[in-house]
Amino acid sequence: MKELFESYDMKNLNLENRVVMAPMTRSRTINECVPTSMNALYYGQRASAGLIISEASQISIQAQGYADTPGIYSQEQINAWKLVTKEVHDKGGKIFLQLWHVGRVSSSSVNGLQPLAPSSLIANDTQVYIFDNKNSKDATMIPVELATAMDDNDLKELINQFRQASQNAIEAGFDGVEIHAANGYLLDQFLRSNSNKREDSYGGNKENRIKLLL
Numbered sequence: 001m002k003e004l005f006e007s008y009d010m011k012n013l014n015l016e017n018r019v020v021m022a023p024m025t026r027s028r029t030i031n032e033c034v035p036t037s038m039n040a041l042y043y044g045q046r047a048s049a050g051l052i053i054s055e056a057s058q059i060s061i062q063a064q065g066y067a068d069t070p071g072i073y074s075q076e077q078i079n080a081w082k083l084v085t086k087e088v089h090d091k092g093g094k095i096f097l098q099l100w101h102v103g104r105v106s107s108s109s110v111n112g113l114q115p116l117a118p119s120s121l122i123a124n125d126t127q128v129y130i131f132d133n134k135n136s137k138d139a140t141m142i143p144v145e146l147a148t149a150m151d152d153n154d155l156k157e158l159i160n161q162f163r164q165a166s167q168n169a170i171e172a173g174f175d176g177v178e179i180h181a182a183n184g185y186l187l188d189q190f191l192r193s194n195s196n197k198r199e200d201s202y203g204g205n206k207e208n209r210i211k212l213l214l
Contacts, residue, residue: 103186
């Protein structure tokens with residue numbers, strides 16, 4: 001196991017060791033999904049990992065599926081994330097931002113918007129959470145809503161949002177990004193035949209279903 005604690009050169013990004021901290025949702029932001037000093041403290045305390053992957057952070061308001069998760073689409077969010085990356089870097093760590101769109105795993109009660117997905121299908125037996133009391137953070141689980149199928153304009157906008165979010169992450173001081181394409185969220189919904197019933201070039205065979213992620 002000694003190699004675990006040896007440095008590693010990851011495409012010119014030198015990591016102090018080979019320990020990677022996985023992304024874990026914390027729901028500790030304030031109004032407009034802006035990170036706080038608590039986020040900086042939390043990640044700074046874990047900067048001894050070779051690489052931190054941040055909690056999933058939505059690329060737009062539409063992309064949000066749970067209460068008080070962080071975003072990376074506004075200047076206020078970018079500025080707040082700078083405090084986090086500085087804290088990690090000051091302690092010798094490296095950190096990537098995980099980019100997130102939940103797709104159909106959402107509700108208008110979370111972000112005021114109808115969910116978007118590859119197809120107009122509801123994620124059965126799936127719930128998300130909101131906070132009834134902002135001070136106590138008591139979570140209430142609510143069912144997701146029926147999603148609207150994305151059209152060509154939605155897809156073009158989505159790609160632009162991922163691109164812009166990546167640029168925003170670099171502006172915020174992150175060392176890189178990780179695209180969240182698993183766990184039943186939007187990009188995974190495109191990959192899976194049970195959630196992707198499209199008949200255009202983004203649906204059907206495996207080559208089409210992976211097209212958006214590529």
